[in-house]
Amino acid sequence: MARSNLANRLSDTPIAMHQQKVLIVDDQVLNRAFVAAEIEDFCTPVSAENGAKALKLANRLKPDLILMDINMPGLDGFEVCHQLKSNPHTEDIPIIFVSGMTDTAFEKEGLELGALDYIRKPFDPDILKARVRNQLQLQRQRRTLEKMSNRDGLTDIANRRYFDLSLHREWERMKELRHPLGLLMIDVDAFKSFNDEYGHVTGDRALKLIAQRMEQTLKRSGDLVARYGGEEFACILPHTDNSSARVIGDQLCAAVRDLRIRHSASPASPYVTVSIGCASVLPKETDSFKRLTALADQRLYSAKKAGRNRVVHC
Numbered sequence: 001m002a003r004s005n006l007a008n009r010l011s012d013t014p015i016a017m018h019q020q021k022v023l024i025v026d027d028q029v030l031n032r033a034f035v036a037a038e039i040e041d042f043c044t045p046v047s048a049e050n051g052a053k054a055l056k057l058a059n060r061l062k063p064d065l066i067l068m069d070i071n072m073p074g075l076d077g078f079e080v081c082h083q084l085k086s087n088p089h090t091e092d093i094p095i096i097f098v099s100g101m102t103d104t105a106f107e108k109e110g111l112e113l114g115a116l117d118y119i120r121k122p123f124d125p126d127i128l129k130a131r132v133r134n135q136l137q138l139q140r141q142r143r144t145l146e147k148m149s150n151r152d153g154l155t156d157i158a159n160r161r162y163f164d165l166s167l168h169r170e171w172e173r174m175k176e177l178r179h180p181l182g183l184l185m186i187d188v189d190a191f192k193s194f195n196d197e198y199g200h201v202t203g204d205r206a207l208k209l210i211a212q213r214m215e216q217t218l219k220r221s222g223d224l225v226a227r228y229g230g231e232e233f234a235c236i237l238p239h240t241d242n243s244s245a246r247v248i249g250d251q252l253c254a255a256v257r258d259l260r261i262r263h264s265a266s267p268a269s270p271y272v273t274v275s276i277g278c279a280s281v282l283p284k285e286t287d288s289f290k291r292l293t294a295l296a297d298q299r300l301y302s303a304k305k306a307g308r309n310r311v312v313h314c
């Protein structure tokens, strides 16, 4: 089943130690080989022989840790560190300097540039291993916490916090690309009566099923469905004009209907259904994404008023 990029960032697959990549940056091939041999039994070492290559690899691979020499021809380790910390795509990658420069002033400069640690050459291999292991463990814990903070506890899809961050980010991205941004506001129909009829525990289960089904229905990379609050969901659709957003709205509406969760008290259908307000705009310099959310909200309201179990797109 295809999952979106945004949804993949929420994946709870545990990060295995061996999958963690450590980028070793050193102009001396023997140094790179020695460090790689020391750590390869608990992570995946990748090497770069100069600063320029290190920057490229860091951007492309997003390693879990960088072990970096300082004294190198071309860009030195401090400059590479500075560039990594100035780039939002790489600023969070932990860096440990591994250097033959033993003067405290260098260590101080490295740490002030944002490096986590400084190991002096020649080093004790066991100390190097222990420090790398500790950093990788911290990195795994940090990623796990990050994922947990973006996920809704009941439905296991993106939560409101992640939705807000993503909407902001996608708005800015589409503005730059001059592409339309689509948004669906989705509300489960007559959910109060569902709870009254079947109880809150069954209500919770229904919300979970609906959320998961909607997430599975989104096939395009970059699309995101999130729990907006209570029995409301929202879906961000980058590069999507109004008619394409409507098609996706129709697919989600049908997908929930096809779950065939009994709802004898609903005025809209014998099964649980959703109403969807659908909108798409071309983000402009002069306005904010509130215009998009307001439009989708109004149309959700129209869908409710028109009898529920439908998508309203204009």
Ligand SMILES: Nc1nc2c(ncn2[C@@H]2O[C@H](COP(=O)(O)OP(=O)(O)OP(=O)(O)O)[C@@H](O)[C@H]2O)c(=O)[nH]1
Binding pocket: 154, 187, 188, 189, 190, 191, 192, 193, 195, 199, 200, 201, 202, 203, 204, 207, 229, 230, 231, 304, 308
């Ligand atoms: N079981 C369960 N119920 C929830 C949850 N969050 C919100 N609800 C319920 O969803 C219901 C929403 O009710 P209303 O806002 O009146 O809307 P509605 O009954 O769905 O009616 P329409 O939106 O007009 O179709 C409330 O009874 C909430 O208690 C949840 O996490 N679990």
